[in-house]
Amino acid sequence: QVQLQESGPGLVKPSQTLSLTCTVSGGSISSGGYYWSWIRQPAGKGLEWIGRIYTTGGTNYNPSLKSRVTISVDTSKNQFSLKLSSVTAADTAVYYCAREGTSFDPWGQGTLVTVSS
Amino acid sequence: QSALTQPASVSGSPGQSITISCTGTSSDVGVYNYVSWYQHHPGKAPKLMIYDVSKRPSGVSNRFSGSKSGNTASLTISGLQAEDEADYYCSSYTSSSTWVFGGGTKLTVL
Numbered sequence A: 001q002v003q004l005q006e007s008g009p010g011l012v013k014p015s016q017t018l019s020l021t022c023t024v025s026g027g028s029i030s031s032g033g034y035y036w037s038w039i040r041q042p043a044g045k046g047l048e049w050i051g052r053i054y055t056t057g058g059t060n061y062n063p064s065l066k067s068r069v070t071i072s073v074d075t076s077k078n079q080f081s082l083k084l085s086s087v088t089a090a091d092t093a094v095y096y097c098a099r100e101g102t103s104f105d106p107w108g109q110g111t112l113v114t115v116s117s
Numbered sequence B: 001q002s003a004l005t006q007p008a009s010v011s012g013s014p015g016q017s018i019t020i021s022c023t024g025t026s027s028d029v030g031v032y033n034y035v036s037w038y039q040h041h042p043g044k045a046p047k048l049m050i051y052d053v054s055k056r057p058s059g060v061s062n063r064f065s066g067s068k069s070g071n072t073a074s075l076t077i078s079g080l081q082a083e084d085e086a087d088y089y090c091s092s093y094t095s096s097s098t099w100v101f102g103g104g105t106k107l108t109v110l
Helices: none
Strands: A003-007 A018-025 A035-041 A048-054 A059-061 A069-074 A079-084 A093-100 A104-107 A111-115 B009-012 B018-023 B035-040 B047-050 B064-069 B072-077 B086-093 B099-101 B105-109
Touching (some): A003 A093, A048 A069, A048 A079, A048 A093, B009 B018, B018 B105
Antiparallel strands (some): A003 A018, A093 A104, B018 B072
16 A cells, blocks of 8 residues: 655754655556645644645645745655745744545655754 | 544543544535544554544444544444553545544543
8 A cells, every 4th residue: 555754864053954755656656636735743732634646746735834835746756845935933844745645545654843943 | 624623631541432523614525525534643653543534444342433523523432341442533525625633632541
C-alpha cells in the first residue's frame, strides 16, 4: 500500500526557510486523482492544515500561511515538497505529509522541525 | 479560517459510550459531507477513523461511528476500551478549497 515519509533538516534558524520533502512509495503520486497535503502540529497544540498540491501543479494554501508557503511536486521522483519562509519559533512543530482524497489517509510518520538559533 | 470547535476533553469508563462534537459553520461542516475524524496517539501518525461523515475505513472497529446535523458533526465510540485513549481530531473541507481541523479532544478511559 501507499506509504509516505517526510525528510529534511530538524533545525532551522529564525528568518530562514524551512524545507521538507515527502517521498511516496508503493504507488505513483500521479495516479488516482489525489491531492497531496502538508499538515503540522506545534507542541501541545492541535493539527493545522498548511496546504496541498495536485499532480498537475495546482495548489491551495491555508490563508494564515499563504504569504510564506510554497508547495511543489516532482512526479519523476514521486515526491512533493514544502517550503516555509521567514520562520519563527512559532513554526516549531511536527510536520506531516498526507494523501488527500475526501480525507487524509495515509499519513507520514511526521518530522520534528525546531526553529532556533 | 477558524478552527472547528471540539471539547478539550471527554472521559468514560470501559464499556461505556462517549460522543465528541465538532462544530463548524455553514462554510465547512454545514455544507460539505467531507468531515473526517482522526485518532492520534502521541508520537505516532494520526489514523483515519471516519471519513465522509459516517464511513469507516477497512480495519476500523465498528465501535466507531460518525454523524452530522447542521453545522455540527459527532464521533461516537461505543464499548470504550483502554486502547481508545488518545487525542481525536475532526476535519472538514471548506468553501475556500481549504481544510480546517478541530482543536482536538483528549479522550481518557477511566
